[in-house]
Amino acid sequence: MNKKTVRDIDLKGKRVFCRVDFNVPMKDGKVTDDTRIRAALPTINYLVEQGAKVILASHLGRPKGQVVEELRLNAVAERLQQHLGKDVAKADEAFGENVQKQIADMNEGDVLVLENVRFYPGEEKNDAELAKSFAELADVYVNDAFGAAHRAHASTEGIAHHLPAVAGILMEKELDVLGKALSNPERPFTAIIGGAKVKDKIGVIDHLLDKVDNLIIGGGLAYTFIKARGYEVGKSLLEEDKIDLAKSFMEKAKANNVNFYMPVDVVVGDDFSNDANTQIVPIENIPSDWEGLDAGPKTREIYADVIKNSKLVIWNGPMGVFELDTFANGTKAVAEALAESTDTYSVIGGGDSAAAAEKFKLADKMNHISTGGGASLEFMEGKELPGVVALNDK
Ligand SMILES: Nc1ncnc2c1ncn2[C@@H]1O[C@H](COP(=O)(O)OP(=O)(O)OP(=O)(O)O)[C@@H](O)[C@H]1O
Numbered sequence: 001m002n003k004k005t006v007r008d009i010d011l012k013g014k015r016v017f018c019r020v021d022f023n024v025p026m027k028d029g030k031v032t033d034d035t036r037i038r039a040a041l042p043t044i045n046y047l048v049e050q051g052a053k054v055i056l057a058s059h060l061g062r063p064k065g066q067v068v069e070e071l072r073l074n075a076v077a078e079r080l081q082q083h084l085g086k087d088v089a090k091a092d093e094a095f096g097e098n099v100q101k102q103i104a105d106m107n108e109g110d111v112l113v114l115e116n117v118r119f120y121p122g123e124e125k126n127d128a129e130l131a132k133s134f135a136e137l138a139d140v141y142v143n144d145a146f147g148a149a150h151r152a153h154a155s156t157e158g159i160a161h162h163l164p165a166v167a168g169i170l171m172e173k174e175l176d177v178l179g180k181a182l183s184n185p186e187r188p189f190t191a192i193i194g195g196a197k198v199k200d201k202i203g204v205i206d207h208l209l210d211k212v213d214n215l216i217i218g219g220g221l222a223y224t225f226i227k228a229r230g231y232e233v234g235k236s237l238l239e240e241d242k243i244d245l246a247k248s249f250m251e252k253a254k255a256n257n258v259n260f261y262m263p264v265d266v267v268v269g270d271d272f273s274n275d276a277n278t279q280i281v282p283i284e285n286i287p288s289d290w291e292g293l294d295a296g297p298k299t300r301e302i303y304a305d306v307i308k309n310s311k312l313v314i315w316n317g318p319m320g321v322f323e324l325d326t327f328a329n330g331t332k333a334v335a336e337a338l339a340e341s342t343d344t345y346s347v348i349g350g351g352d353s354a355a356a357a358e359k360f361k362l363a364d365k366m367n368h369i370s371t372g373g374g375a376s377l378e379f380m381e382g383k384e385l386p387g388v389v390a391l392n393d394k
């Protein structure tokens with residue numbers, strides 16, 4: 001990585017504004033998945049060990065520039081305190097006089113969590129005044145929020161122009177793993193792209209077709225490809241306006257010598273529920289009033305084989321409606337093949353695929369699970385992430 005990191009800068013006694021991505025799932029005021037909090041611990045512990053005064057900033061949810069009580073960061077700060085095993089203070093605002101006072105009282109190694117930065121309308125507008133107000137709290141800026149690095153916001157981008165700005169340890173790791181995969185991959189290199197819609201994956205499919213040896217398509221978006229092959233898809237998800245694009249992707253795969261895999265059979269249901277009646281059908285015979293909701297057994301076998309013969313696999317998006325057990329087998333087969341294949345370096349591109357790996361209790365068998373959903377997708381599209389660009393070069 002060509003950006004400076006926390007290891008390249010003196011932190012002793014410094015006030016460090018550290019942007020983290022604590023945008024975690026919550027229910028009834030409790031954190032239901034603390035993966036992102038745990039992922040930030042190496043940086044936070046490092047800052048503490050170096051004797052910094054650690055000021056943590058994050059967004060939570062999308063409060064749209066207003067105070068939303070349920071989106072305060074108190075529960076997050078409590079969970080962080082449990083993991084750190086030391087006191088974590090919490091501010092009720094994210095800048096200003098009161099916060100300044102709290103920071104003035106901090107000792108080296110103390111940790112303070114600021115309030116949700118998206119309570120202020122200037123955050124998402126990357127307002128220069130707000131960025132300055134954040135910068136006034138600190139001597140150094142650390143960005144460890146890979147998950148929010150695709151956003152050019154005041155706390156992810158604007159602030160970096162006012163302070164020495166370096167990457168955190170999680171940020172560095174994410175960029176190293178994903179960057180190496182795209183620039184210097186071990187081969188055979190396979191991308192598995194699933195999820196709901198072609199529309200969300202156009203950029204990533206297009207970019208990866210220039211990089212990979214194998215492209216596997218699954219999930220809801222596969223039906224637009226099946227239609228593009230000339231088959232009917234019944235009530236399955238279909239994006240009529242993306243059929244030509246799907247055709248062009250298949251042509252690009254051929255032109256680039258990329259082995260292109262799409263389902264050969266699917267599991268169809270008569271209802272979007274666990275109690276649905278199901279049938280396994282070849283893609284040539286999807287019945288008109290049924291909906292394709294998972295990959296079929298032949299498809300699973302083919303996909304597992306490709307995975308096991310790959311040295312590197314990037315996976316983004318489930319192969320079916322994995323939230324419903326009845327339609328989870330395709331996604332499970334992919335996760336299992338990745339887990340079993342110790343010779344394959346597995347990179348999970350965040351979001352639903354990460355949730356699926358957790359659901360099947362295979363997350364610890366994956367080599368790298370990105371903490372970024374949108375951010376990892378944009379990175380894999382070949383886009384520059386504003387939160388990274390703004391950091392100081394080495
Ligand atoms: N055949 C299908 N029919 C309908 N929905 C499907 C099908 N296959 C997968 N899905 C749904 O697609 C959703 C995931 O799609 P999405 O595009 O959001 O994936 P993702 O890229 O992993 O998400 P994220 O944006 O969180 O990274 C899941 O909720 C899943 O149930």
Ligand SMILES: O=C(O)[C@H](O)COP(=O)(O)O
Nearest residue numbers: 021023147148151373374
């Ligand atoms: O959950 C995420 O992907 C990041 O925290 C970014 O959140 P956002 O999509 O609300 O900007």
